[in-house]
Amino acid sequence: MSMPVEPRALRDALLARSGALLIVRNPTGVAKPAPGQPGSASDYVPDVPDIFIAVLDDGRVCAFNGHVDLGTGIRTALAQIVAEELETDVRRLMMVLGHTEGTPNQGPTIASASIQISAVPLRRAAAQAREHLIGLAAQHWGCSRDGLQAREDAVIDAQHGRRLSYGELLRGRKDVLYLADEVPLKPSSAYRIVGQAAARVDIPAKATGRLTFVHDVRVPGMRHGRVVRPPYHGRDSGGFVGRSLLEVDAGSVAALPGHVQVVVDGDFVGVVADREEQAEAAMRALKVRWAPPPSAPDLSDLAQALRAHPSTPRPLLQVGDVQAALPGAAKVLRNTYVWPYQMHGSIGPSCAVAAWQDGRLTVWSGTQNPHMLRTDLDRLLEVGEQHIEIVRMEASGCYGRNCADDVCADAAILSRAVGAPVRVQLTRAQEHLWEPKGTAQLMETVGAIDHAGQLLAYDIAIRYPSNDAPLLALLLTGRIPAEPRALEMGDRTAVPPYRYPHLTTLCHDTPPIVRSSWLRGVSALPNSFAHDSMVDELCEAAGADRLAFRLRHLDDLRAIELLQATARRAGWVAGATGSRGEAGDDGLLHGRGIAYARYIHSKFPGFGAAWGAWVADLTVDPRTGKIRVERVTYGQDTGMVVNPSGVRHQIHGNIVQSLSRVLLERVAFDETGVASREWGAYPILGFCDLPEIDLVLMDRQDQPPMGAGESASVPSAAAIANALFDATGLRFRAPPFTPDVVLKALRAQAEQAEAASCAAI
Template sequence: VQPLPDVFVALLAEGRVLAFNGHVDLGTGIRTSLAQIVAEELSVDMDCVTMILGHTEEAPNQGPTIASATIQISAVPLRKAAAQAREHLLAMAAAQWGIPVARLRIEAGRITDADQPERSTSYFTLLAGQKIVLTLDPGDVPLKPASQYTLVGRSSQRVDIPAKVRAEPVYVHDVRVPGMLHGRVVRPPHPGRDGGDFIGNSLLSVDQDSVAHIPGLVAVVVQGDFVGVVAEREEQAQRAMRELKLRWKDIPPLPAMDDLETRLRELPAKRRELVRQGDLDAAMGSAAQRIERTYVWPYQMHASIGPSCAVADYREDGLTVWSGTQNPHVMRIDLSRLCELDEGKIEVIRLEAAGCYGRNCADDVVADAALLSRAVGRPVRVQLTREQEHAWEPKGAAQLMQVRGAIDEAGRLSAYGFQTRYPSNDAPVLALLLTGRIAPEPRVLEMGDRTAVPPYAYPHLQIDCDDVAPIVRAGWLRGVSAMPNSFAHEVFIDELAELAREDRLAYRLAHLPDE
């Protein structure tokens, strides 16, 4: 059977509408808002629409769920697909009745002849006994004008809330599959590291006899620095995790972090010039008043409300994982590399979790479960401990911002120099590092420049980003480097407003060029 291409909208003869999006709902409510968009274009009730999000076998690959881009970018083909389906159904009804499409009206999935209201049919009656596959039209599909909206732009009840109120199994932690075992991992004594020759080969020995007495123990799995235990019951796996005796190499200490500003300044950097406007040095030299400030943004934990969890089922014909990742299709690539398995044989079923914005351990625990399931040949559920979650999650990166600026004699903004450095990488999946599948070489990412350019009109402007390698395993918390940079801009203009003896809000508005 020839597989279908990516599907965005499917109307089923029994009266249901399925809609597919590659992004996932991280608590922002896109499962509801995307359903609103589809229901609006099709003119059906919201109850008819079921959203399938992030499932690699069903939803299109639209990249990771980041940058608040779901509605503004990845919802566009979904909206067009719904509109195209509507137009096709209208054309079918018009042909059946021998009348122009312009005479037809739609309400709640029913098409009616405006001139003869007794003549009416539903989408699903039209589709009965047929299978119609439409290719998404890249051109201008007629979209419903906003003036006719009845759903979009109006408050709608969140579709995910009822199941949560009733404590139905909607989280990845709730997944249970036949024959499932329970796994736990034993992490090395170097939490948070992603660099150094010791990663992947710091384990000296494992005393398997130290847990041989535990009932229900199925296996102790060792691959490089990755260590896990599998048991029939969860409490047995927990006990084995605690009692397993291991010897590790001595781990070199981290650089001193008690003076974070100095540590950040010392990092070797490659400077990127982002903006050069006017003559900053000359303007600073002739300014009526000038100040210099340094802002330090600390490392932060995501501190998810619950530790991460995943279930994996490794079989001869492929791998299925149940995951709380925000990057299902990227997760599939990492699992392919980890397990040396063709990407097409890996299915990622995305369920809700205890948060995952900016990468907590949601991806790491999926890889843990996959390795353990492959080792024992049965489905394995892995639950991290809270200590493992918080010690090993990629920390929200620290950031250093050095700012100098000036105002003229009239109190107007004159000059602004801004340098930012952001020691982060993409915090690769932990099992890839611990097993030695990838080298522990910290990558320098050019990501510290988000919102580095201020929104205010400084005649003389110089903006630089110093790209640096990470100190510890660090990702992003929210907005990558945007929050610290914006914080620095806003606190600094507060100080300039004080120098100019102006109200802080009025001063901002006077220097915002964007209406």
């Protein structure tokens, strides 16, 4: 496959080109991470300006954004925003994302922030380019600009029936403008492109097999590498990390074909061969001796393990006095909710290609953090960030941090060692064992209602082990110490959305137990699981309708309207209940659950992304414990929707992934660390188990766009747990709700009922 234009070459050509209008900004470094937040601090500032928009006299338009498309359709939505403001054809627009040498450093692609935050300067740049082109036309015609309009890659003077294309206006010119703080933007009422369904611009290349995925990158002289990981699977802190390798017998692979080379640096071990199957064979044949790792922490009782782990309490919010209010409550509930360790579950193992030449490193990568990865690779190789280029390609899934960055470091070490470009792809077992897991979480809660059936008090204490996950090669080579670092990441959606006169939220900042990183929804999904499960229990204690109870304890009008719209679509019947443990004529238990949340992300108090509401309908087979989700009615208020089709696709995928996490997914551990090596040990939801999904998108085109990527996951677990109670009459507070877990609870329920019946006799 032919390689696309290199980002550095494209940038340099645009800066040198005549017949162009460039909207740029002075080069800047990325903002340093806030205390307690993840990220790599760097003082590096490029020596060339950042380009946001380039309009060329040959009719092409290029737009640049530092975030990447993780399969969410951001490339299409950003292109719509640019095309709208610039009055150009989306099909003519080249959208460049994430390359370190070709796009602004706007930080990692996280927290559903691409449209909400990083698209803002891009939109301004496009509008600034439009206004400049209108000014050029007015100057050319010697008229006022008031009667001129930009439309279809041209400036039009309707009164005099004349037009000038952008190319004509720019011929022979070289206009470089710095991004303005204030520029006239189109009102949403004038939008013709934003808000309209648009086909994904990335799909044709994928469907026709053009080069888009990093797994398909081939460069001249490229060799193939594989890595041999240590036996302390998925653990990245402790004195043994980076110090456990005892011996590598390079002679054990010397006779294998492919000119096999062995590379060792601390606990980093890799092999390089001419062909991929030769590298695979060498990896399996290489004799390596490791010191036995110390036993991994016992995670069989996850709640106890989280309680016992050292932590630092961090109060977040206090309203009223919970402890003083509890004695006068009509009902007090004390519940513990436990969230498991889970995987990102990338469908394909991570892959990267690195080329070290003349003191420069180029890496073709599927990372979601290109600029942060560049900083980490400089820490690893100490060559200077100005000598490292990350060319961002499509990858095979992520939704958080998988091994995409780790495999880039593997390829970089091997390429420098053997003096040739090296492609590294992990095995499925390596991806499963070593990807930074979505971390476990413990929520200990107290909730109460008053004698009027109103919410009275709520206390939540959150334990969320850190998700820092430094670049694995930095630890294996000993470049950085393998010391645990507690981040402040348990506070996403830590405050419930409902009105409590007395409220306390506390976060226990906890160092990692196993290697962890952020996963979709971060701590917001487990926190919302606790919040809305507790509200459902308090509603039951109050004898109220579950929808009405939530509505009367919400102050956010947009939340109220969203819940009402979602319930209407679902056909909510006030006061209706499900089987509550009594099977119907079909032998199944039927239940319906409701939940609401808004994803609040970033350091507390943070800021909000989209609002989301679930109504889930499910059945439970009491003979097997198997849950089948029959229908999900989901409503979302995203503010302005750039591409309705893209948002719908994103929500559908998020709902499916969330159901998989809630019903099936849990990492297994043994005495050495992670034990889930393949899909058989870590099942995910299959096509046959997909429910009917009905979406309600609120019409808020006059409001700012909110992040849409993660919000649908946040109320998911609570909605399923609440529906499960409605079906079985039992509360489940520790996902995943696998058939064995449900069946055990149903049998215990039946035994208790039988014992009570016997006692009554």
